[in-house]
Amino acid sequence: MLETRTLTKSFGPIHVTKGVSLRLEKGERRVILGPNGAGKTTLFNQLVGELTPDSGTILLDGADVTSLRVADRARLGLSRSYQKNTLFDGLTIGENLGLAAAVALGKGQGLWRDPLQSAEVRETVREVAAQVDLAAFLDMSVKAVSYGIRRQLEVGIALATRPKVILMDEPTSGVGPEMSKGFHRLLKALPRDLTVLIIEHDMDLAFDVADTITVLNYGEVVFDGLPEAARQSQMLKDIYLGAWEDA
Numbered sequence: 001m002l003e004t005r006t007l008t009k010s011f012g013p014i015h016v017t018k019g020v021s022l023r024l025e026k027g028e029r030r031v032i033l034g035p036n037g038a039g040k041t042t043l044f045n046q047l048v049g050e051l052t053p054d055s056g057t058i059l060l061d062g063a064d065v066t067s068l069r070v071a072d073r074a075r076l077g078l079s080r081s082y083q084k085n086t087l088f089d090g091l092t093i094g095e096n097l098g099l100a101a102a103v104a105l106g107k108g109q110g111l112w113r114d115p116l117q118s119a120e121v122r123e124t125v126r127e128v129a130a131q132v133d134l135a136a137f138l139d140m141s142v143k144a145v146s147y148g149i150r151r152q153l154e155v156g157i158a159l160a161t162r163p164k165v166i167l168m169d170e171p172t173s174g175v176g177p178e179m180s181k182g183f184h185r186l187l188k189a190l191p192r193d194l195t196v197l198i199i200e201h202d203m204d205l206a207f208d209v210a211d212t213i214t215v216l217n218y219g220e221v222v223f224d225g226l227p228e229a230a231r232q233s234q235m236l237k238d239i240y241l242g243a244w245e246d247a
């Protein structure tokens, strides 16, 4: 469903992505682990099209998308939930979801004043709100809700585009432990045919949610396999210098 072949990217003398080859099957839930500066976000930026790799190939559902723009990749089913907030504060949660759905459904024109006037958009909003546990919050202004709810909404906005593949950059960062557990539950309840790639620092989440784990270190894939094997890997314990014990 999503594949990279020997993806390479440097910033000046710094090699940030070194020959990264990944292959995610349809419905696979893959967590990317790696210490700060390992190149996780840079890899995501190349996958969605915000950065152009120096060399290598990105395939989405078999099609070479390496030189496609962000919007064109999104139309082919690649969606990203951002670590930074990308919400419209002056709108309600429902309207934020509605706008994302409207644009993805090609109904963006003229819907800015009321994205929820289309029945198809309202249906998508209803389904996505249930998926990210926000059904009770639809009429609330984004300004009025907690940070954790905003993070859930960011995932909802990515889902509202009806993606085949969703990329999430640290969905639980800055979220308290209780809310984080709720996030685990909702991630695990996502449709099984949705392919999910998550950057995560939280080992708990990684081992709880992942079908497979990829570890990046200095821009290189140093582990690619099942969570149980990752848990037992001495090399990974060394990379994380004891962070494993928190898992």
Ligand SMILES: Nc1ncnc2c1ncn2[C@@H]1O[C@H](COP(=O)(O)OP(=O)(O)OP(=O)(O)O)[C@@H](O)[C@H]1O
Binding pocket: 011, 014, 016, 034, 035, 036, 037, 038, 039, 040, 041, 042, 043
């Ligand atoms: N636009 C840029 N120009 C120069 N260097 C960059 C740029 N973007 C990232 N880097 C460098 O690339 C390296 C990898 O950064 P990246 O943000 O991808 O790592 P990361 O694994 O996502 O880290 P973190 O876990 O801290 O978010 C870092 O050394 C960073 O300083």
